[in-house]
Amino acid sequence: MSISMVICKPAKPFLEDVPGRLDLGPLIPPREREKVVVILGATGTGKSRLSIDIASRFPAEIVNSDKMQVYQGLNVVTNKVTEEEKCGVPHHLLGNICPDADFTAGDFCGLASVAVDSISARGQHPIIVGGSNSYVEALVSDPSFHFRSRYECCFLWVDVAMPVLHSFVSERVDRMVGKGLVEEVGKVFDTNADYSRGIKRAIGVPELDLYFRTEKFLDENNRKRLLEDAIAEIKYNTCKLACRQLGKIHRLRNFKRWNVHRLDATQVFQKQGAEADEAWRQLVIEPSTSIVAEFLYGATKYAPAKALIPRALSTVSGRVLA
Incomplete structure (x- = not known):
């Protein structure tokens, strides 16, 4: 299974110069808390790809919450996004921690809080994405950081059926060895x-x-x-990690009662090439764009998600962003 990575223009203000756009300004309600989008999912499900897709449609910046991708080096091993794949979207806490540092969940919470505050202060929307659900849980739930009192969260979960994901993860390791x-x-x-x-x-x-x-x-x-x-x-071990990550997401959803929006991407991973890209658009991009638009702007009526996709899209095959 191969999913192409959309190469998009650097992020512009929401819906700027996009055909069929709707002016949502009058619909934006006053709010006390700033808003943060959080993307969850097991390794290999396309979390990074979705974060860049969303950040290319809204005024947003990305905060990495993967506990291995925060470190400098080993870009292939940790599957970091490349500069090209970032599509001009600013990324924070990605590859800037000393490789030998003992970086804890508390360290992440401190630096992530600073990043989120800085992004919001510039009028952008923070998108937190990564597979380390313990880091995300610590940031959102730890009363020491008062995150919930300052920010309202929209949780998106990219889910793929485990047998399908295990097969894909195995193939991805082979590609990483080839790289x-x-x-x-x-x-x-x-x-x-x-x-x-x-x-x-x-x-x-x-x-x-x-x-x-x-x-x-x-x-x-x-x-x-x-x-x-x-x-x-x-x-x-990668498949075991995916199972643990999935278990943590179910715990956050079922026991912590987080309002998590599930996006079933299984069919995407059962298709190839252009068909996989189209399935990704229909099953992941369109519903997540609608959810985020309503979350950020309180919009109940807005242009179809397809109209939000930038013009002149091109693709690079053979790369899946986890």
Whole structure:
């Protein structure tokens, strides 16, 4: 399954120069709290793609909440978005923490609060996105940060049926290996590495430890077998991560009573090329754009989501933003 990444123009004011736009100014009600969009989902479901899609349709900036993507380096291993894929949308807390730092949920809450405050002060809407639901929960629920008293949240959940997602995640690991995952880890390999802290906790690093420790002592066949075993372990651990993330989302929705809007993207991952892109538009972009427009502007009547898509779209195939 291949989903192309939309290459869009840098974010402009909401609905500016878009055919069929509707002036929502008179519909914007006075409000005491600023508004934040939060995108949840298991690894590989398209959270980053959706965040950029939304930020390209509304005046918004993105705050990363993935606990591995906050660190500098290992861009392939952590699947960070590239500058091209950002589409000119500003990103915060993405690749700017020292790789060896012990970055905690409390650290995230402090820096994320500053980022969200700064974005809102500039008249933009913060979009928090990432797979680390414990970070998001700490930010939203911890009374120490008074987040709920200052911000109202709209939660979007990109969901994909687990059997379909597991198959996709396995294929994605193979593509990451093809893009240089093994070589990237080899450059930072350390025989004294501590895999309990910093970026070395990222899936894809500890699994390759034995391979790099022993490769020079093995013949070609045994090296190949050991590498295949390491890659299989990366796939297995990534699927386990997806299951844990899904469980946390269900807990936030069912026990914490978060009002989470579920977007079922399963059919997107069962299609190829242009059909997958069209399914993404119909099943994810259109409903999420409608939800966000109503959340931000209180609009009950507005132009169809299709009219919000920028003109002259082009695509780059083979890349899925998680």
